[in-house]
Amino acid sequence: MSDIVKEFNDYRSKMNDKILGDNNKIIKRIFNLDTNAYQAGVLDVKTKELLGLVASAVLRCDDCIRYHLENCYKEGLSKEEVVESLSIATLVGGTIVIPHLRRAFEFWDALEQQR
Amino acid sequence: MSDIVKEFNDYRSKMNDKILGDNNKIIKRIFNLDTNAYQAGVLDVKTKELLGLVASAVLRCDDCIRYHLENCYKEGLSKEEVVESLSIATLVGGTIVIPHLRRAFEFWDALEQQR
Amino acid sequence: MSDIVKEFNDYRSKMNDKILGDNNKIIKRIFNLDTNAYQAGVLDVKTKELLGLVASAVLRCDDCIRYHLENCYKEGLSKEEVVESLSIATLVGGTIVIPHLRRAFEFWDALEQQR
Amino acid sequence: MSDIVKEFNDYRSKMNDKILGDNNKIIKRIFNLDTNAYQAGVLDVKTKELLGLVASAVLRCDDCIRYHLENCYKEGLSKEEVVESLSIATLVGGTIVIPHLRRAFEFWDALEQQR
Amino acid sequence: MSDIVKEFNDYRSKMNDKILGDNNKIIKRIFNLDTNAYQAGVLDVKTKELLGLVASAVLRCDDCIRYHLENCYKEGLSKEEVVESLSIATLVGGTIVIPHLRRAFEFWDALEQQR
Amino acid sequence: MSDIVKEFNDYRSKMNDKILGDNNKIIKRIFNLDTNAYQAGVLDVKTKELLGLVASAVLRCDDCIRYHLENCYKEGLSKEEVVESLSIATLVGGTIVIPHLRRAFEFWDALEQQR
Numbered sequence: 012m013s014d015i016v017k018e019f020n021d022y023r024s025k026m027n028d029k030i031l032g033d034n035n036k037i038i039k040r041i042f043n044l045d046t047n048a049y050q051a052g053v054l055d056v057k058t059k060e061l062l063g064l065v066a067s068a069v070l071r072c073d074d075c076i077r078y079h080l081e082n083c084y085k086e087g088l089s090k091e092e093v094v095e096s097l098s099i100a101t102l103v104g105g106t107i108v109i110p111h112l113r114r115a116f117e118f119w120d121a122l123e124q125q126r
Numbered sequence: 127m128s129d130i131v132k133e134f135n136d137y138r139s140k141m142n143d144k145i146l147g148d149n150n151k152i153i154k155r156i157f158n159l160d161t162n163a164y165q166a167g168v169l170d171v172k173t174k175e176l177l178g179l180v181a182s183a184v185l186r187c188d189d190c191i192r193y194h195l196e197n198c199y200k201e202g203l204s205k206e207e208v209v210e211s212l213s214i215a216t217l218v219g220g221t222i223v224i225p226h227l228r229r230a231f232e233f234w235d236a237l238e239q240q241r
Numbered sequence: 242m243s244d245i246v247k248e249f250n251d252y253r254s255k256m257n258d259k260i261l262g263d264n265n266k267i268i269k270r271i272f273n274l275d276t277n278a279y280q281a282g283v284l285d286v287k288t289k290e291l292l293g294l295v296a297s298a299v300l301r302c303d304d305c306i307r308y309h310l311e312n313c314y315k316e317g318l319s320k321e322e323v324v325e326s327l328s329i330a331t332l333v334g335g336t337i338v339i340p341h342l343r344r345a346f347e348f349w350d351a352l353e354q355q356r
Numbered sequence: 357m358s359d360i361v362k363e364f365n366d367y368r369s370k371m372n373d374k375i376l377g378d379n380n381k382i383i384k385r386i387f388n389l390d391t392n393a394y395q396a397g398v399l400d401v402k403t404k405e406l407l408g409l410v411a412s413a414v415l416r417c418d419d420c421i422r423y424h425l426e427n428c429y430k431e432g433l434s435k436e437e438v439v440e441s442l443s444i445a446t447l448v449g450g451t452i453v454i455p456h457l458r459r460a461f462e463f464w465d466a467l468e469q470q471r
Numbered sequence: 472m473s474d475i476v477k478e479f480n481d482y483r484s485k486m487n488d489k490i491l492g493d494n495n496k497i498i499k500r501i502f503n504l505d506t507n508a509y510q511a512g513v514l515d516v517k518t519k520e521l522l523g524l525v526a527s528a529v530l531r532c533d534d535c536i537r538y539h540l541e542n543c544y545k546e547g548l549s550k551e552e553v554v555e556s557l558s559i560a561t562l563v564g565g566t567i568v569i570p571h572l573r574r575a576f577e578f579w580d581a582l583e584q585q586r
Numbered sequence: 587m588s589d590i591v592k593e594f595n596d597y598r599s600k601m602n603d604k605i606l607g608d609n610n611k612i613i614k615r616i617f618n619l620d621t622n623a624y625q626a627g628v629l630d631v632k633t634k635e636l637l638g639l640v641a642s643a644v645l646r647c648d649d650c651i652r653y654h655l656e657n658c659y660k661e662g663l664s665k666e667e668v669v670e671s672l673s674i675a676t677l678v679g680g681t682i683v684i685p686h687l688r689r690a691f692e693f694w695d696a697l698e699q700q701r
Contacts, residue, residue: 026689033691036507037507037677038669041447054440054441058403062441062445065410070415071187095150097153099394102389103335103412103420105299106333107190109189109190110189110190113189116141117144120144152389159386159389163382167325168319168321169322169326174329178329180296181329184567210282210284214278214296214612217271218293218296220568221563221565221650222641224617225647225648225650232601257573259576260573267619267622267623268554271566301417302567302570339386340417343371346371439498442498446498448681449680449682450644450677451678451680452680454505455534461489519674559624559634562616563638563641
């Protein structure tokens with residue numbers, strides 16, 4: 012099952028290279044900002060990753076959810092912390108978030124099995 | 127073609143079990159509410175399922191559309207009633223709803239072929 | 242308090258005239274469709290107005306909610322039927338719908354006081 | 357300027373009473389969940405309020421933003437922590453979030469002047 | 472009526488100053504990008520402003536619509552060009568865009584009366 | 587790789603036939619409008635296709651993006667013009683648009699390889 016992690020990362024990495032290779036300045040700067048915004052500031056990286064996860068969940072973007080789930084996992088956040096964040100996203104965003112919750116749980120399982 | 131119905135339900139059921147097994151109270155209560163909200167009240171179940179379908183369609187959630195299509199089908203709503211509801215969703219939500227309309231028609235066909 | 246009904250309708254009517262007076266064909270046809278879509282078909286007008294109301298609520302458009310609330314009121318739908326529809330919208334769309342719920346309740350009160 | 361805080365809270369409180377007085381069970385339970393979800397769990401209240409704030413910001417709901425800003429303020433979160441959270445929301449949600457950022461800054465100022 | 476232009480610009484300008492004065496690097500860079508993205512490139516400024524207008528309209532952000540309407544006006548785009556763009560936005564985004572169309576027509580009138 | 591173009595068009599064409607064969611008047615008229623809206627008016631077809639592309643991108647509809655990418659390609663728009671439009675969509679819509687950007691780049695490559 013951990014293939015869904017590899018598949019996600021391979022496609023993401025391949026296409027990001029194509030996008031960045033295209034040299035559109037606005038897009039490149041947005042990619043840069045995306046890296047900078049989640050670095051430690053007055054808030055630590057863990058909190059910021061949970062913020063990114065919840066933003067992705069209420070906007071219902073599976074790829075964005077996966078990206079932040081993987082970062083949460085790498086940062087050592089527990090499943091309980093991640094699920095508690097996702098519960099807030101489901102409450103704020105409504106039952107329409109539930110299908111994304113299913114795929115989020117599947118991806119988190121895949122991350123754990125990867126070890 | 128009716129495989130898309132089985133596939134949808136199997137994955138939905140498997141992942142719902144995982145989510146509910148995780149015991150997050152907020153998520154569990156939202157799942158409970160989701161069952162209760164569509165039961166007969168001053169509005170009958172058919173009307174409520176059409177409301178759920180239209181909400182899902184304008185918010186462009188394929189899985190939610192499929193879920194309500196299947197309930198509409200089980201409740202004995204006709205294709206004409208379902209399509210009339212989806213026509214309102216397409217008008218309110220715009221042409222951006224059309225790709226979801228395609229998948230909704232495909233899923234309804236699969237439901238009919240399942241008999 | 243019923244001034245919010247008059248104010249809403251006056252502005253809506255004045256600006257619709259300006260928009261239609263501008264003679265853009267696409268916009269005029271969308272306005273026409275908007276009238277036709279809610280007329281009786283295999284579904285009755287009451288059901289269609291509730292569908293329009295729920296679509297408006299999950300998409301969080303106060304003016305659209307008001308428009309359908311007024312039609313629901315004119316069609317003789319009860320407050321209980323309207324609120325049951327809005328409860329589904331709040332569940333599907335999440336707590337983010339609640340501020341619109343407040344304004345919907347206020348508008349419905351204004352409609353009732355208008356008598 | 358702190359009138360915008362009072363005005364917001366008065367209207368919110370008055371209409372919440374009307375909604376809850378209407379006794380729709382689904383809506384009442386969603387209101388209950390909304391209270392429970394932000395209480396301390398594996399995540400502390402501060403983190404949860406920031407999650408609620410970011411969810412509200414990317415979904416562009418001014419009233420929800422105000423509600424969480426006020427809670428953030430009461431919980432003793434610093435402006436810098438709040439703004440860092442909002443910066444993530446603006447990046448994820450795009451420049452379309454900026455008008456809500458303006459009103460968020462105005463509301464935070466009003467909260468500070470209230471002291 | 473042209474007061475709505477002045478009011479919009481005054482508030483926008485005052486709050487942008489507060490936001491930028493706060494020195495959050497991510498937000499400042501997003502503001503910078505927002506200026507750069509609409510400058511002439513392989514597409515001319517007029518086309519880019521219409522793109523910004525349509526993006527704002529389908530995402531239903533009144534302030535963003537006003538901002539791009541004013542730029543369209545300053546760039547010498549005709550009302551017919553602007554309305555044709557808005558007709559595409561209304562078709563893609565659905566009737567839910569119509570209330571924003573009303574306010575867009577009102578703002579354009581105000582821009583014309585300002586002369 | 588150009589199979590993703592054929593696959594997309596085959597499914598789209600097959601399901602559109604089913605939808606139109608169903609004879610719901612509202613849906614048929616929306617399909618008609620969708621054809622008319624992108625024809626030359628005061629704005630040329632190229633500009634209108636870019637408007638449709640940006641609307642689709644900020645609303646994050648992959649199928650709609652693909653549809654307009656193919657039309658942009660047929661109309662002779664350059665990749666640079668298309669990417670510049672998409673950069674505005676990414677800025678307005680936020681990093682949540684990036685996964686759709688990846689699939690847009692992949693589809694454009696497939697269009698170019700089809701020659």
